[in-house]
Amino acid sequence: MTESSLRHIVIVGGGAAGLELATKLGDSLGRRQRARVTLIDRSRTHIWKPLLHSIAAGSLRRSQHELNYMAQGHWHHFRYRNGEMTGLDRALKKITLAPTVDDEGREISPESHLSYDTLIIAVGSVTNDFGTPGARQFAVPLETPEQASRFNRRLVNACVRAQNQGSAVRPGQLYVAIIGAGATGTELAAELHHTARAIIAYGLDRIDPEHDLRIVLIEAAPRVLPALPERISASTQELLVKLGVEVRTGARVAEVLADGVKLSDGEIIPSELVVWSAGVQAPAFLAGIAGLETNRINQLAVRPTLQTTLDDDIFAIGDCASCPRPGFPQNVPPRAQAAHQQSDFMVKQVGNLLAGRPLAEFTYHDFGSLVSLGKYSTIGNLMGALVGRGFLIEGTFARLMYRSLYKMHEAALHGRTRTLLGLVAPGARPAPTVKLH
Template sequence: MQPQQIVIVGGGVAGLEVATALGRRSARAGRTMAVTLVDRDSAHVWKPMLHTIAAGTRDVSQQQTTFLAQARDAGFTYQPGELAGLDRATRELRIAPLHAPDGRLLVPARRLAYDALVLAIGSEANDFGTPGVAAHCFKIDSRLQADAFNREVRLRMLQCLAQDETLSIGIVGGGATGVELAAELVQLAQAAVAYGAQGLPARLSITLIESGPRLLAAFPQDISAATQARLEALGVRVRTATRVTEATADGFTLADGGQVTASLKVWAAGVKAPGLLARLDGLEASHANQLLVHPSLQTTRDPRIFAIGDCASLTLPGNQRPLPPTAQVAHQQAQHLIRHLPGWLRGDKIPAFSYRDFGALVSLGDYDAFGSLGKFGLFKGLTIRGRLAQLSHALLYRSHQARLFGFWRGGLLWLVDRLNTRLRAPIRLD
């Protein structure tokens, strides 16, 4: 009997957890399922950690999970490449050819057959068509983008020290990514002083721009206010109710005609799914390119195709808005498919997904952290800060590692990280 073909596109929080769990389950059951993970990158980094990779306060080589190694350990197959299209009639997806940086063809275009297709390709920042963003701004939606920004910010810091200049950084977007990146950049500059970068903090100017009336709109008001006060105490200039109309080589043009000078620019505002999803063989998508799904997480026009995480749009009964594109939602949807997809392949129905809002956390590096405990649990609605919030933020990452590697190996990775904080530089220096 041929194993059922499960293809998962996207190795983020949701996709890699599904591939890992189903690969292990299939191995224990005698290979009743053939699980394949497709991703254009070669390694996974927990998305809520990307801002630390971008700032260089964590080393990407220590925090990434290579897909080939995970595939070997968990019993699934990894296929490098990017989704290029879909043929629902023949149940095949098209994978774009893979080229080397110099243009050489490495892997030709190919097709993969599936019995069940799980789309988990995540999201990206939404520039809303703002002129100049694509040409002048960095984004940190992926491991490669975060690493590219880190290389550039280290070069710019070296340049400003050597030429006795000021480095001005502008960040658009007052959500968790923008807020956390601003704090990590302050931490980078202060830590660099111990390695000879005397005067760097005084030469660094960071401006955080938010179009809404406050930072962290998804958090309670008190957390927004406390976060802004803490950032300003660290020297970050915060501008709320400020809309950017254009990005230029010298900075940002504002709707009121003003300017924000920034030699290094980051766009971290808005969220949308990749545009390909809106053109994927007739599947129904939202204005933000997210695939519309039923509560079973099956797409509205094809029950064999599932969408989870940031690339899916699900409005639960009684709600007016879709679930937010967060790692918490992605994880819970991944766990739902892990529990029910094998049964669906045998003919069972998938029950409706139910979401539990356990709150949200934002970390300002080593300086502070804030959290809201959400709508479930004994302490629902409570807000926390300081060491407790920092520990809670760390535990989210460690629980993700435990799901990928198992409890004991995940614990060893935590121990290695703790040892590295004692033995290695706190910032990336290579």
């Protein structure tokens, strides 16, 4: 059987779900020449999204955790295409990829088309600013490593600028406003409390961290972490307040300004840096793409098999999928553990497709939630089949559990043996012999 005659499985999106799926299918099908597997992503490297707040705060080096897609494809028998999906022709079973350009605006690759037999869309989610005036212009989202690095540079530059200016630090000059007190917002607030002070300690003696530095966490809901159990919310807010983070719940943002945030009651909170971490939606290009059914936040409607409702050859997984959850009033939540479970499920589902067996139906299992508050604490709850019922955990045990989530992701990409070796010998992490990005 020639390569061109093999079933072509195209995965769009190299986030946690897409990359884990491409790796597993490459190892199980690509290596044995049972199918062709292609992964498409507009970036050249992958970073586990829950790490972005640490990159933004400056407590984690981006280069230590980046994985090159080209190298991963070479090691695990799938092909990687650098590009951004912009269109879909269901009749011809082709997707359109936008042209790519370099930093100088020179074209790297022209607009192109790629045929598929099975298409799996795993493009994740982006920030939803709800059309708030000034949000796109003045607030920094944390969707990509580039945005996280950009925020960190702005934070360091703001501190150096305050140190070198002739006058005293003005009110608001070193204030940071974080809009949205979900996991990303709360974790970033705690990390910034430590890292901003660490930056100042490196010789920036004209800045008083207790007087000049202010972190404000703004949430429209009546409590932080509104999607998580109340006891986690209460414990998290208590710790944030002890750290000196100003928590503003029940506060709706009406406008983001060049030098602050305006609330719906007219109050203006001065701020040099604004981070938007409130709300998510699927990328805009999915809205009604090729006539497929989507919801108000652009998610593709899928059946329990994870097939889109109007096309059996197109699947969607992760944050971009609106997946029913039988017996529950709401769909499967857009969370990392759901994406991981759907990725594992799709490996078996593709096996069913190739074998001509009936497709299975996805069941989501909620194993609880964990929130890392940097060096200060980790807090969360374990629940469901893992322990029988929910209970609160925090401190060292919770921190170990949080780290284990990342190790599970690494194990899916590199194998358990290499991941375990990486715990005692960080140099065991695979890396290409030449720089590829």
